[in-house]
Amino acid sequence: MSQGTAHAIDRRQRRMLLLWLGVLLLGVLLLLGYQLWLSHHEQLREAETKTRNYAAIFATRLDATLRRTDAVLLGIGRLLPPAALNRQAAERHARQVGDELDLRLLNFDEIAGLRVFDAGGRLLYSSGRATTPRIEVSDRDYFITLRDDPQAGLFFSEVIESRATGRPSLIAARALRDEQGTFLGLASAVLDLARYQEIFRAVDLGQRGSISFRRSDDQRLVVRWPHIADEVNRTLSSEHPVRQQMSRGATSGSLQFAAQTDGVERVYSYHQLEHYPFYFIIGASRDELFAGWRARALVVGMSALLLLTLFAILLLRLWRSEAREAAVLADLMCSERLQRAKGERLAVFERLAENASHGIAMLQANGELSYANPALRRMLDIPAEAACSNYSLAGFCHAENAQRLRECVLPATIRDGQWNGELELQSLQGRRMPALHTLFVVQSGDGEPAIVADLLADLSERQRMEQRNRQLLAEMETLLGNALVGIVHLRQRRVVSCNRRLEEIFGYRAGELIGESSERFYPSHEVFLRVGERAYAVVGEGRNFSTELTLRRKDGSLFWGALTGRAIDPGQPHEGSIWVFADISERQQAEEESRNLLQAVEQSPVTIVITNRNGDIEYVNPSFTRVTGYSRLEAIGQNPRILKSGEVPGEVYQTLWQTLLDGKVWTGLLHNKRKNGTLFWESVSIAPVFGDHGEVTHYLAVKEDVTERLLAEKQLRESEEAFRRLFEDAKDPLLLLKNGAFVDCNTATLELLGYPSKEEFLGLGPDDISPPYQPDGQPSKDKAQAMMAAANEFGYHRFEWTHRHRDGHAVAVEVTLTPITLRGEVILHTLWRDISERRLTEQRLRLLAAVFENSAEAIMVSDRDNRIVEVNAAFSRLTGYSADEVRGSDPRLLSSGRTSADDYRDMWQAIGSSGHWQGEIWDRRQDGTVYPKWLSISTIRGADGSVENYIGSFVDISERKAAEERIRHLAHFDTLTHLPNRSNLQGRLEQALAAARREGGSCPLAVMFLDLDRFKNINDTLGHHVGDALLLEVSQRLTGSVRASDIVARLGGDEFVVVLSRADAIAAERVAMKILHALSQPYQIDGQGMHTTSSIGIAVFPGDGDTVEVLMRNADAAMYHAKSAGRNNVQFFTASMNQAARDRRQLEEDLHLALQNDEFVLHYQPQVDSRHRVFGAEVLLRWQHPQHGLVPPGKFIPLAEDTGLIVPIGQWVLATACAQLAAWRGDARAGELQVAVNVSARQFRQADFVDQLQALLQRSGADPTRLKLELTESLVLDNVADTIARMNAIKQLGVSFSMDDFGTGYSSLSYLTRLPLDQLKIDRAFVSRLPDNQSDAIIAQTIVTMGRSLGLKVIAEGVETAAQCEFLDRHGCHGYQGFMFGRPVPVDEFTRLLPPAPD
DSSP, X not given: OOHHXXXXXXXXXXXXXXXXXXXXXXXXXXXXXXXHHHHHHHHHHHHHHHHHHHHHHHHHHHHHHHHHHHHHHHHHHHHSOGGGSSHHHHHHHHHHHHHHHHHHTTTOTTEEEEEEEETTSBEEEETTTTTOOOOBOTTSHHHHHHHXXXXXXXXXXXXEEOTTTOSEXXXXXXXXXXXXXXXXXXXXXXXXXXXXXXXXXXXXXXXXXXEEEEETTTXXXXXXXXXXXXXXXXXXXXXXHHHHHHHTTOOEEEEEEEOTTTOOEEEEEEEEOSSSSEEEEEEEEHHHHTHHHHHHHHHHHHHHHHHHHHHHHHHHHHHHHXXXXXXXXXXXXHHHHHHHHHHHHHHHHHHHHHHOSSEEEEEETTSBEEEEOHHHHHHHTOOTTSOGGGOBGGGGSOHHHHHHIIIIIHHHHHHHSEEEEEEEEEOTTXXXXXXXXXXXXXXXXXXXXXXXXXXXXXXHHHHHHHHHHHHHHHHHHHHHHTOSSEEEEEETTEEEEEOHHXXXXXXXXXXXXXXXXXXXXXXXXXXXXXXXXXXXXXXTTTOOEEEEEEEEOTTSOEEEEEXXXXXXXXXXXXXXXXXXXXXXXXXXXXXXXXXXXXXXXXXXXXXXXXXXXXXXXXXXXXXXXXXXXXXXXXXXXXXXXXXXXXXXXXXXXXXHHHHHHTXXXXXXXXXXXXXXXXXXXXXXXXXXXXXXXXXXXXXXEEEXXXXXXXXXXXXXXXXXXXXXXXXXXXXXXXXXXXXXXXEEEOHHHHHHHTOSOHHHHTTOOTTTTSOSBOTTSOBHHHHHHHHHHHHHHHSOEEEEEEEEOTTSOEEEEEEEEEEEEETTEEEEEEEEEEOHHHHHHHHHHHHHHHHHHHOSSEEEEEETTOOEEEXXXXXXXXXXXXXXXXXXXXXXXXXXXXXXHHHHHHHHHHHHHHSEEEEEEEEEOTTSOEEEEEEEEEEEEOTTSXXXXXXXXXXXXXXXXXXXXXXXXXXXXXXXXXXXXXXHHHHHXXXXXXXXXXXXXXXXXXXXXXXXTTHHHHHHHHOHHHHHHHHHHHHHHHHHHSOTTSEEEEEETTEEEEEEETOOHHHHHHHHHHHHHHHTSOEEETTEEEOOOEEEEEEEETTTOSSHHHHHHHHHHHHHHHHHTTSSSEEEOOHHHHHHHHHHHHHHHHHHHHHHTTOEEEEEEEEEETTOOEEEEEEEEEEEETTTEEEOHHHHHHHHHHHTTHHHHHHHHHHHHHHHHHHHTTOTTTTTOEEXXXXXXXXXXXXXXXXXXXXXXXXXXXXXXXXXXXXXXXXXXXXXXXXXXHHHHHHTTTOEEEEEEEXXXXXXHHHHHHSOOOEEEEOHHHHTTTTTOHHHHHHHHHHHHHHHHTTOEEEEEOOOXXXXXXXXXXXXXOEEESTXXXXXXXXXXHHHHSOOOOO
8 A cells, every 4th residue: 555545545534533523513513503592482482472461461451441431431321311411401410420420430440531521512521520620522533523423333532632631541432312313412431541551561571671552443552661752643654564464364463573663673462452443562672581592592602612613623734734735636627617717708709799789890909800790791891701801990991090090099999908989981882881989908918919809880870860850950940930929848847948939928038038937927826826737737648738818928017828738748747848828919809809899789778770871781789679579680681661660751761861861870769660560669870881982881770769768758757656655665775865964765764773753864964873983984974975976976886884773773784876866856866775684694704714714624625626725724733734735736645545546436426426425534644644534525516517616624533433442342341330241141141051052961051130129219219329339239249159150240220140150950049049148238338228139030051941042031030020929039930930021021011102102091089078078189090901901000000110111101190180280270160179199209309300390380281289299108208308308399389298108107207397298198008997906096096196286187098988987087187088989080070070069
């Protein structure tokens, strides 16, 4: 083995060792890198999970908040009747409603306030009313949207500064409307954004984390932590990663990017609310997240670097040992590559040269050709087979150029490396061609001859084109210079060039207009803009523009001109256009004069006839036809003798012709005949018309029909009397003014100024009945003289004047003065028109202008070409553009690009067809922010029906859209108790039933329907705020009585539902008894104790039903059975309950219809005194059911109490009883009777019950002293102070009171002494067992004695026997009522049973 071979083997072994070491090192580095990657990925996944969880939590919480807010607003709408939504009602109910609103905010920290506004945007009610200022929101976008859009639901505002608190807030609002949809106001909730700042601040996201609360509809920022004030309400750019993902339909996700606001790169997660247009973006800083990971990566990196260094040292030693061997091999390989590359480049060059369109030559230093490509051979006519060395480039040049080539060009190229220039060549066939040469050296080495490359381009065609262009330009300049019209080239509406005629037309010196604006040609800047807008719109479409208009010369004089123009490039009309101006003043003037003359003749009221010298008619005007009846066609060619009537003597005609033949004008009267044979008088003037040589060519006759005038003169005396009557009876004031004093006037004048008679008025002058000075500051006396002088001078004068009424107030009139001749004297006929209404109209116009400028809505007016003409201040505030910035612009400058072209197309189609459109679009402000707006566009049309202007008004509806999204959230939770509402319960119960069905019979489910007993009494007696507090406490006790997995929901009012999962009947009963016990415990509300119970009905799945509807219905039926069983108990559903529930529901439906169908009737039961004389009657309600006949009160009155129908029924009873009292007035038998009417607690506790009663008495005309209201003990003793106040107010009306069923309650003697009662009524329970039952006898005797001692009348009801009557009479009872004296009967029968009146 040789030494070289051993060396090679040793080298291979070293390389294999290094290779294995490298592989091992690479494996270690890969393991370290993989570990770092896993650590980095885990850290990133933890960050995404953390931010995603936070985003979901915030979204869930906000969703619950918005649902509850919506429920609160809906509850407010149900709470407030339409009658309470006005300023007067608000003053009465402010405290009560305010307390209700405060109560609804309990445990609702996210809402800063609840407010109710009327239809004018004024605050009516508010939570925290003591600290809430009186604010007005009619200019807020959410108010305008809810007012104008009947379909609007819950509306969210943008972030605004609250006018009540001065803090940034988000408003959720819902419109309040009556049954007809009339807008009555709105209810709003103020979301406290500072609360969200506090919550965000408490989240641990590191020093550089961020939380953003944004809208999903327009990407506006609502709240951000850390707070950046300028970012609030700003939208995300369309390129933002989150926005791009959401635009593709994603509702949640995680991303990594650098924030646009602060540049910090974070790991973000976002989560969008399902029902509302909001989402949260939670971000954690990557720098903070990977701080620990970077430390670990640094250690691993240093270790890897150390290993790499060791490995590099080994490689370096190997490299140095093999470098020398490799150098030799590398030199050889490099040389081979260079040769190959050079050959490849040479082949490429040959292909390029052979296919080039320009000539390419290779020259020796002396100009000899060594190569010519095919293009050059064709140019010089060199045969393809000829050798290039036989030719020299100088041989193709004439002597001068050949010398220049050899002595200058080639030496300069070799010296400088290149040369460019033109040299004319001549081909072998004698063609001369200018050529552009580019020479450069391609080979120049020491001792080697230089080789020069020459690239040639034939310039023959270009020179021919340049010559042609110069010739055309010279011809054009000659044509323009001698044109009879002005021609100008404009760029950006400035003069680039013009001909001399243009300068002459406008009066400028030569060259003076170059560079000037074309505005110099127009009379004003407005005309310049208007014409430019129209003209460039036309030429921009590639069409010619032409018009005639008034132009202005340099000296300021105006003249009529014709303008025609066209754009050089329609795509950029302002970059170049040609305009032609022509002076058409003389033509215009001549045409105008001809038109005026013809119009004057044609419209002349007198007849004009032109005949030729022979008397044949050549022209008549329309007055001829009107007077004579002959049409123009019938008259032309005829002789005027067709009008002769035979009534004119022949001497007249002889005189006429003699005068005309003498060349003079004849004037006189002719009695002519019309076509229809009637005669008429004409005043005629006939004159000869002379030609250029003095000969008569035509005759011109001017005639006037004076028949009526002659008749008028004849009837003048008769008409004077008629004039007097018209003068006197005219509705407008008419006066006669002579020598500065009024000599006559009509009645309308006296009525206008308040004068009783003409005698007192006549003789006064205009200044006597006017204030000292007119509104323009001129003295009335001086101005009156001037006005009368003007009327006398011009024959007519009209002006405005302010007179003074006799009582001193000003009277504005329009005065018309006309001089007339009356009995030979010139006097002024004076007409006054009262212009007070017109001035009011002018004031309204000024007001409309002020409204336009001060309107809260942005208003934009554009012309027929949709160029903005005017905008108001609200437009500038909303868009950021000033009026000057947008005038003349297209409204498209506001477009955001978010509204589709189809939407705009539909919009313009609607405007074109109906003249109006309104809807929602997205626009962009000047600062780039995008916002939604509600836009309304209407057209203004001219007299010819064409569109003259468009008026657009719009409001920013960002708040409304946000409010709508928030309202949807409130649809599933009860606002008071925070429990699921009916719709939420429906979904949860469906899910629970589905789970129970999947597990079969082993998974029962119980539904409890719970209703509080006599809860309506608590509401009616203690107020809704107490009722709401009780419901809140009940919901908390219910929640505490069941498991967390069970469902507790509030359906409304005092109805609750509990769903027990995995609970059979035994477990359900155990839980129900637990609930009964919990709810029966005492309550402490507003410092007072109270007690209530509940009735519970239970239905169990699957035995009692397998659907939500069936289970709910059956549980409801069981609950009603529990109520009928005495309340405060639990009942399980049975089949018979369905029928009972159906009967009750049917009865309730019939009860609703009974009031509408007049099915109720009143029966009257007599009340008698101790002598058994009828002194009154009690009104008793009966229901005449169409199927079931007379329904007893005990069956439907409790149902009416439960459903609330007792209030309208009670109102009907009172109204009917009062109407009967009024009907009995004047009746000798019934006129003095007193009628007693029972009033329920709910009706008596109505806030406006006293007002209702007063209005009812006034409307019916009933005597209040004949009306007596019967109240129960329980009603009177609930809230005694309020009861006494109401009773005193009613007593002032004259109505009396009776305490019904006295003795069954717990009346305190102190209360009885304070109550303004008139009568006590002993309950029938104590009367029925008299006189045998000793206890009842003692009670009855005590009641009579107590009543007498208190000065009250006592009446006993239910008296049926003589023994009962005798006992009561013996102890001093004042009156009786019962079957013994008469049963309740209809009013007609009751009236018949009354005894006759004493004589």
